[in-house]
Amino acid sequence: IPNDTRISSECRDLLEGLLQRDPHKRISFKDFFRHPFIFIDLSSQISRADEFLHKSIHYEQSGNFKKALDYRVRALDEYVAIIKVDEDDNRRHQLRSKVKQGLVAAEALKRRMRETHSNSASIVPTTTTTTTVSPPENFNLNHNKELSDAYQHCLNGNQLVNTNTFFCK
Structure with missing residues (x-):
């Protein structure tokens, strides 16, 4: 992720979790939907x-x-x-x-x-x-x-x- 890109820290954290090369370090499907950037407050x-x-x-x-x-x-x-x-x-x-x-x-x-x-x-x-x-x-x-x-x-x-x-x- 380019450093000069303006995104929130939550978005950056999510993208870094998704872009991990090692599948074991990558964010899980369940954790993806529980991530603060994605989670829907009902x-x-x-x-x-x-x-x-x-x-x-x-x-x-x-x-x-x-x-x-x-x-x-x-x-x-x-x-x-x-x-x-x-x-x-x-x-x-x-x-x-x-x-x-x-x-x-x-x-x-x-x-x-x-x-x-x-x-x-x-x-x-x-x-x-x-x-x-x-x-x-x-x-x-x-x-x-x-x-x-x-x-x-x-x-x-x-x-x-x-x-x-x-x-x-």
């Missing part, structure tokens, strides 16, 4: 997901089920994204639990929305379409059926929100 993403969850609860309590469902789905999307990249087994387990609870709450919100709309407007369908949508190609759920199902529920929640937006205009 705390801000978790805080954002928690904020979405709190907004969902607030809107549900105020009777705005559409916004509550929207924020619930956004929180679930964030939690699933975190689970994919988090290496902390305990935190992943806790987040999976939040996703399961969130799915139950989202289903309850969808039922309440259907009941509310079927009582107030006859043009709103009383059932939702639950088509199976595959995750995008670059969205790997690590062959975890539970997370895949959670993602599918999130998508169905978004479909319901979009359907209600269309019919309620």
Whole structure:
């Protein structure tokens, strides 16, 4: 690495670890992702997901089920994204639990929305379409059926929100 190159000390340390000729001295695959230059701090993403969850609860309590469902789905999307990249087994387990609870709450919100709309407007369908949508190609759920199902529920929640937006205009 040229001395006149302006890079941080953390970046320099990582590059030197990667460029070792001797494979035994080279940084390992696992250590690469734990290196301070690469490591992803998930705390801000978790805080954002928690904020979405709190907004969902607030809107549900105020009777705005559409916004509550929207924020619930956004929180679930964030939690699933975190689970994919988090290496902390305990935190992943806790987040999976939040996703399961969130799915139950989202289903309850969808039922309440259907009941509310079927009582107030006859043009709103009383059932939702639950088509199976595959995750995008670059969205790997690590062959975890539970997370895949959670993602599918999130998508169905978004479909319901979009359907209600269309019919309620």
